Amino acid sequence: MSLYSKRDAEKLASEALDPQRVHLTCGIHQWSYGSKNKYGKDIPPVFKCKQCMMVSFMGLIANTPPDKRQETVEMLEYSIHKLIEAEKRAS
Numbered sequence: 001m002s003l004y005s006k007r008d009a010e011k012l013a014s015e016a017l018d019p020q021r022v023h024l025t026c027g028i029h030q031w032s033y034g035s036k037n038k039y040g041k042d043i044p045p046v047f048k049c050k051q052c053m054m055v056s057f058m059g060l061i062a063n064t065p066p067d068k069r070q071e072t073v074e075m076l077e078y079s080i081h082k083l084i085e086a087e088k089r090a091s
Contacts, residue, residue, distance in 0.1 A: 024058050026051040033059025 015021060025032040026045070031052050035043040045052035057076060064072045 022062075024055045026055050028052075031055065033063075 023032055026049060028049060028051055029046050031043065031045050033055055037043050045056050047053070060076070061069060061072060
């Protein structure tokens with residue numbers, strides 16, 4: 001028994017082989033931006049994994065419209081600095 005229907009498998013194969021598409025994946029957890037389980041629900045990244053977070057950030061930026069990218073990068077930079085400050089206070 002397959003997890004995917006024939007139509008879904010063909011769609012996945014065509015997307016994976018599309019030369020215009022880039023797939024970023026965490027090499028440790030095999031997580032990629034926009035991953036979904038067999039029920040169609042999002043699969044979250046491993047938040048303590050640097051590679052998962054890099055894939056998440058790059059996917060977010062790549063899927064942001066060009067006119068909003070600078071704003072998104074600034075938001076991410078601000079958030080990362082706040083996380084670093086919180087980590088320093090906790091240590």
